[in-house]
Amino acid sequence: MTMVETAVAPDMPGSAIPDAPVAVEVRDLHKSFGQLDVIKGVSMTAREGDVVSIIGSSGSGKSTFLRCINLLEIPTSGRVSVGGEEIRMKRDRHGQPVPADWRQVERIRTSLGMVFQSFNLWSHLTVLQNLIEVPVHVLKTPRAEAIERAEALLARVGLADKRHVYPAFLSGGQQQRAAIARALAIQPKVMLFDEPTSALDPELVGEVLKVIRDLADERRTMILVTHEMKFAREVSDQVIFLHKGLVEEEGHPGEMFRNPRSERLRQFLASTQ
Amino acid sequence: MSLDTVLTPPSPNLPAPDRSVLFRRLVFAAIGLAIVVPVVLLMRWDWLPDYLELFAQGIWTSIWLTLVSAGVGLMLAIPIGLVQVTGPAPLALVAKGFCTVIRGTPLLLQMWLLYYGLGSLFPEIPWIRESFAWEILRQAWPYALLSLTLSYAGYEGEVMRGAFASVPRGELEAGRAFGMSPFTLLRRIWLPRALFQALPTLAGETVLQLKSTPLVATITVIDVYAVASRIRQDTYVVYEPLLLIAVLYMIMTLILVRAFAWLEARVPVKRG
Numbered sequence: 001m002t003m004v005e006t007a008v009a010p011d012m013p014g015s016a017i018p019d020a021p022v023a024v025e026v027r028d029l030h031k032s033f034g035q036l037d038v039i040k041g042v043s044m045t046a047r048e049g050d051v052v053s054i055i056g057s058s059g060s061g062k063s064t065f066l067r068c069i070n071l072l073e074i075p076t077s078g079r080v081s082v083g084g085e086e087i088r089m090k091r092d093r094h095g096q097p098v099p100a101d102w103r104q105v106e107r108i109r110t111s112l113g114m115v116f117q118s119f120n121l122w123s124h125l126t127v128l129q130n131l132i133e134v135p136v137h138v139l140k141t142p143r144a145e146a147i148e149r150a151e152a153l154l155a156r157v158g159l160a161d162k163r164h165v166y167p168a169f170l171s172g173g174q175q176q177r178a179a180i181a182r183a184l185a186i187q188p189k190v191m192l193f194d195e196p197t198s199a200l201d202p203e204l205v206g207e208v209l210k211v212i213r214d215l216a217d218e219r220r221t222m223i224l225v226t227h228e229m230k231f232a233r234e235v236s237d238q239v240i241f242l243h244k245g246l247v248e249e250e251g252h253p254g255e256m257f258r259n260p261r262s263e264r265l266r267q268f269l270a271s272t273q
Numbered sequence: 274m275s276l277d278t279v280l281t282p283p284s285p286n287l288p289a290p291d292r293s294v295l296f297r298r299l300v301f302a303a304i305g306l307a308i309v310v311p312v313v314l315l316m317r318w319d320w321l322p323d324y325l326e327l328f329a330q331g332i333w334t335s336i337w338l339t340l341v342s343a344g345v346g347l348m349l350a351i352p353i354g355l356v357q358v359t360g361p362a363p364l365a366l367v368a369k370g371f372c373t374v375i376r377g378t379p380l381l382l383q384m385w386l387l388y389y390g391l392g393s394l395f396p397e398i399p400w401i402r403e404s405f406a407w408e409i410l411r412q413a414w415p416y417a418l419l420s421l422t423l424s425y426a427g428y429e430g431e432v433m434r435g436a437f438a439s440v441p442r443g444e445l446e447a448g449r450a451f452g453m454s455p456f457t458l459l460r461r462i463w464l465p466r467a468l469f470q471a472l473p474t475l476a477g478e479t480v481l482q483l484k485s486t487p488l489v490a491t492i493t494v495i496d497v498y499a500v501a502s503r504i505r506q507d508t509y510v511v512y513e514p515l516l517l518i519a520v521l522y523m524i525m526t527l528i529l530v531r532a533f534a535w536l537e538a539r540v541p542v543k544r545g
Contacts, residue, residue, distance in 0.1 A: 110452035
């Protein structure tokens with residue numbers, strides 16, 4: 001009987017809808033670069049509709065952890081599942097872990113909308129072309145349909161009048177809003193944000209956070225790596241505090257920020273005030 | 274006139290007539306006439322009507338040799354540049370070696386090795402002599418085209434290597450993050466970005482390629498330069514044909530430069 005009890009995965013604290021289907025599940029993830037262990041066994045469950053924030057000082061491995069979810073970094077060990085489908089891994093002839101089937105990885109990536117710290121818009125394409133690139137050339141959406149959806153998204157992030165402009169002629173905040181729209185254009189199951197406001201001038205942070213907050217409000221599944229503590233506290237259902245590649249503390253943001261249990265989180269929060 | 278009106282730029286909709294530009298153009302036109310009129314009146318041009326047809330053929334030969342060798346050469350330069358960035362290591366080594374040999378030896382030498390060396394081997398081989406390819410291989414232009422193409426591929430392979438390497442990693446990563454396969458990523462993001470990056474260099478190199486074409490006259494292909502040589506041999510008129518082909522090369526260069534400028538203006542990528 002105790003066997004059965006331990007076999008049931010412990011429910012993560014702070015899920016918005018406790019019995020919603022699992023959108024992203026990570027189990028015991030390890031990642032090292034050569035001799036350097038960056039992630040030393042991190043697990044996470046994001047259910048549909050959850051907003052999960054990953055916080056921690058720089059070097060804590062939070063960006064690496066996010067990039068392991070869509071295999072921009074290949075985990076050294078551990079399991080990653082998206083929408084209940086586990087990414088199959090194998091070992092190459094040097095014993096290094098590699099995806100067993102890159103096509104599976106590419107398919108799963110099309111359900112993960114990634115937003116980068118440095119925007120990474122394709123600079124040889126206009127804003128509208130950036131938005132329809134993946135729908136048309138990867139997802140094989142009819143062009144007219146992709147354009148229609150892209151224009152609606154651009155209107156939503158307040159860039160309708162910039163659709164024929166090249167990224168180099170946009171401000172950082174505009175570029176990041178366009179990048180968020182590009183990620184939404186693939187109609188992802190989960191949005192991944194990798195420090196979306198860290199490269200922005202302070203006065204441009206607000207316009208980007210507003211767009212992300214709107215997405216949180218419509219109960220979109222999101223995993224967010226951020227330095228914006230106040231924002232994380234307001235929008236998240238669940239916060240994970242990483243320290244030196246391990247989960248130091250996790251839970252509902254209200255409790256965590258009010259009464260941090262660990263000394264490290266207390267210090268971290270004090271330093272980011 | 275107040276300082277304010279001086280500093281206010283003219284509205285783009287209503288360009289103010291710029292007197293200094295007009296003046297400069299008049300000066301240039303006057304200098305041009307001062308050169309052209311004496312040249313036309315004082316030098317010998319009576320041979321020209323007899324060679325118009327040959328000039329037309331020569332111009333056409335120079336143009337198609339430039340365009341085809343640059344076009345095919347670029348097609349070769351793309352994989353030559355790419356494998357040097359992506360590997361695998363043995364292919365990268367072969368590509369690097371090819372670029373080193375082509376860039377390390379004179380084009381004239383390459384052309385002669387192909388035409389007098391390789392070209393003289395073919396007649397010795399009976400099955401080549403009997404095949405349909407002989408009709409082509411016994412002529413000079415295939416060797417001219419091949420050497421020009423390989424030369425362009427060698428130089429531009431190096432340019433494309435740099436261009437591929439200079440595309441920001443983040444833009445490639447974004448393509449991968451959205452599920453692009455390696456081939457889609459190359460076709461849609463990496464290659465177009467690299468080509469736009471390389472365009473100013475390619476423009477210059479293509480102009481140089483045009484100016485390399487006179488070498489084909491040394492292996493009996495009749496291009497513009499060969500026409501001038503022919504006229505010298507026939508009529509003992511030396512300078513007039515050379516002046517004429519100088520003007521012809523300048524016109525062809527101008528057209529090439531304009532075409533590339535038009536291409537470059539298509540995508541205002543900020544170059545870092």
